[in-house]
Amino acid sequence: MSRVALVTGGTRGIGEAISKALKEAGYTVAATYAGNDEKAKAFTDATGIRTYKWNVADYGESKAGIEKVEADLGPIEIVVANAGITRDAPFHKMTPEQWKDVIDTNLTGVFNTIHPVWPGMRERKFGRVIVISSVNGQKGQFAQTNYAATKAGDIGIVRSLAQEGARNNITANAVCPGYIATEMVMAVPEKVRESIIAQIPAGRLGEPEEIARCVAFLASDDAGFINGSTISANGAQFFG
Numbered sequence: 001m002s003r004v005a006l007v008t009g010g011t012r013g014i015g016e017a018i019s020k021a022l023k024e025a026g027y028t029v030a031a032t033y034a035g036n037d038e039k040a041k042a043f044t045d046a047t048g049i050r051t052y053k054w055n056v057a058d059y060g061e062s063k064a065g066i067e068k069v070e071a072d073l074g075p076i077e078i079v080v081a082n083a084g085i086t087r088d089a090p091f092h093k094m095t096p097e098q099w100k101d102v103i104d105t106n107l108t109g110v111f112n113t114i115h116p117v118w119p120g121m122r123e124r125k126f127g128r129v130i131v132i133s134s135v136n137g138q139k140g141q142f143a144q145t146n147y148a149a150t151k152a153g154d155i156g157i158v159r160s161l162a163q164e165g166a167r168n169n170i171t172a173n174a175v176c177p178g179y180i181a182t183e184m185v186m187a188v189p190e191k192v193r194e195s196i197i198a199q200i201p202a203g204r205l206g207e208p209e210e211i212a213r214c215v216a217f218l219a220s221d222d223a224g225f226i227n228g229s230t231i232s233a234n235g236a237q238f239f240g
């Protein structure tokens, strides 16, 4: 029987590419999303991958959602905490709501995603935890104190989980994408986007599939001794 993989925010952007790559690698995939039903339906129609809707920022919803996935598909052995948002503003203009939304989704959401599957991974003595961090968590970014704090936090989470999980054959790693051509980045004003591309030695945005392939490798048996690592995939923008 194939291993079950959960991908939060798995219906769009980088998460969509991850869901597809894991399916192609032979896993049974469950992809979650927050509210874009139309996109989720189109994704399932195109891929045959089941989708589930819950807010990763809510522990109760996450736990209940994960229980439903496990009842439908079996124990989750690979968890990819990918769902994330931005609410950018220079620090002097950042509102407490902008701060809280990003912390709740990107940082507490990662706890809410991993915590309910962790006991099962420990019992079965196998698990792969992969968190999608960001180059901006490694280096900081103007107008992203909230986002950078969460993405740096993701790295702290996997380094700690790696130490706790290793003896039970559970690995926890982070992937730090640079700028990737998804709706999140295409929503940035064109002028700003051009200035971002000018800072990337590769001279282009990354493709979601280039991140998905890193995740598929970390999920595989070949990556069993890689634990607590951070894979940077950013076109040489930053060496973290």
Ligand code: NDP
Pocket (backbone or CB within 6 Å): 008, 009, 010, 011, 012, 013, 014, 015, 032, 033, 034, 035, 036, 037, 039, 054, 055, 056, 057, 082, 083, 084, 085, 105, 132, 133, 134, 135, 176, 177, 178, 179, 180, 181, 182, 183, 184, 185
């Ligand atoms: P998108 O905005 O394209 O997609 C976000 C996905 O996350 C959607 O499926 C969305 O669901 C889901 N989501 C958002 N908020 C929640 C929530 N509260 N609960 C459940 N699901 C939620 O994002 P990207 O693909 O660009 O980014 C994916 C990850 O990669 C994020 O963590 C991001 O920070 C990170 N990243 C992205 C980079 C980039 O350049 N794009 C660079 C570095 C890191 P719905 O469709 O319903 O809205």
